[in-house]
Amino acid sequence: MERPQIQIGTHPIETGDYIIPTKEVLRLMGSMTRIVNNRLPGMIVYGRPRIGKTWALRFAIDHLPTNFDAPLPILYANCNSYRVPSEEKFYSDLLSDFKFPFISKRNSSELRRQVVNFMLEKAEKSKLRRLVLIIDEAHRLTEAHYNWLMDIYNALVQKKISMTVISVGQEELLSRRTFFLEQKRSQIIGRFMTHEHDFHGIRTWEDMQLILSGYDSPEISCYPEASGCSFSQYFFPEGYKKKERLESEAKMLFELFADLRKEHGVSAALEIPMEYFSFTIENALKKYGIHGDQHYWINKAQWREAIEMSGYVESEIYMALV
Template sequence: MPDSLPRPVDPSEHPLANQTYIVPTPAIAAMYAHVRQCIRRGVAGALIYGHTRWGKTYAIRYCVRLLRLELPRAAILTIGMPRNPSRSEALFFGMLLKAAQHERPDSGTALQRRLRLYHKLAELVERAAGNRLIVFVDEAQRLELEHYEWLRDVQDELERRGVRMFTFLVGQPGILNRKSSFRQSVDTSQIVSRFMIDELRFEGFRSADDLKMSLGAYDTSTFPDRSEWPYTRFFLQRAFDSGFRLGKQHGVLWEAFDAAHRRARFDFTMEIPTEYLARTVEIALTDNMQHDAADFALSQASWSQAVEESNFVAALEELRIIFVDEAAYGS
């Protein structure tokens, strides 16, 4: 059945089909509020921790985008820690230079790279016409003691140049164990006071109401930008034009997730990771394009099928032991 209006681009080019879009979530809103509070209060370092697939990397991107709009005079740097990171000083500073988009991140000795990094960061701050550098470290649970000491050196050098450095360590819950171990020694306790003063648990969706913000964003975010094609309308044009909105589906979608959780006999409170909510919505929209009609609505069966195909249950099965331990210890 032909569409009432031709779509402006092929569906395969849509950000939803390519998973290159960002929608807000309550956890992202809480993270951004925490970041802004730390900056206002002058708190130089904070931990933001949550399970894998909870959307932390996605949240960093969202926060960076908002910070660039609201704090245009702050320089912002994002560092992604690789698996089994090297303890080589030269390689570590080379990685930081690459994150800062230096044209020669991999050349020179450790000292040369260190000095180039100091200069590059100061240049970024000067270009922003401010005195703040905001750093996000993704997968921060992979940082080793040496890495923290080198980051401390960077912070000290920037302070000598009149620059305030704020570091947000974003990682999995295991980073809390590292914080506890650092507290045990006088030599490492200063790492806690520098980089781990505040903590925030990055949560998944924990109630039907939590879904409203994200689902509603599909009804208002447009592609192409500033066009008359919200994401929901792009895939379900006739239904959208007749009043269908994903934002009103929070109850039926929560029930679909809850039913899957009950069938799996999980003995912990349900929490939906951001990745699996997004995947479920993507499946529901793309798989039902051919059923679009003025009276079309996503049924409970449609949502249940999308939840099943998202691998939500398989993801929680891998985390079952962790969730049970958290419940036992009240974390």
């Protein structure tokens, strides 16, 4: 197959606009599917920073509806940080994240009505009479936020609409749930925090191999669309033609990550954030591939440099100090 000709700088590896499924992403998808299928009201998803939770949510939003027999509305919102949270700010932020065109500036009751009506319209159009609300950075949610969410939830229940809230954030979410338990806030726990999902980074070389195979496979990473050219094939056409594959580098690459941690005195359990791993792959493909130094393939020293360029080592040192 002839390598497609595209403008330099526009490939997804160069723009960062792509998603490769991982074992952890697929595990999260399974948890979310079970929660929605059973019409359960909520689940918390937690993990350390930069580990790939937001990236996984993008994949879930695109693919979760395919697990159902009818369109499933999925709304995404980001919990913003304010010194003093308020109903008006909370509802306005929801409407803004929903791309609602006519946000009322009058009062919290009117804003809540707009949120509920918007959700009601989405759920009724789907014919499933249910919807999913994903809240990112959910460790910022206070008791007041959950009470406002409860008002929305109850308003939808009155209209016979099931809403599932997926709260995604850092490990502080567990502390927040413990606090609510101590304060006997059973109404919050029961609706939004009964179920949990611990989101992990890359822990084994097999995890890494699965991800790398996605960069090799035209069924998963193909650009331009329908060209049949995978990401690794595009950047290393000669190596790919001679059966070189990124997934074959998994063991060596995993050992390089482990060695760099040891060299810098990082002793915590090895868990590689997806963000830094994807930066590593992108660095290697861009710097040593057809748009860079035009090497036949990537050697061990170049992989090491690609890891160092990703900022992974500095991040692990900082996390160890924290």
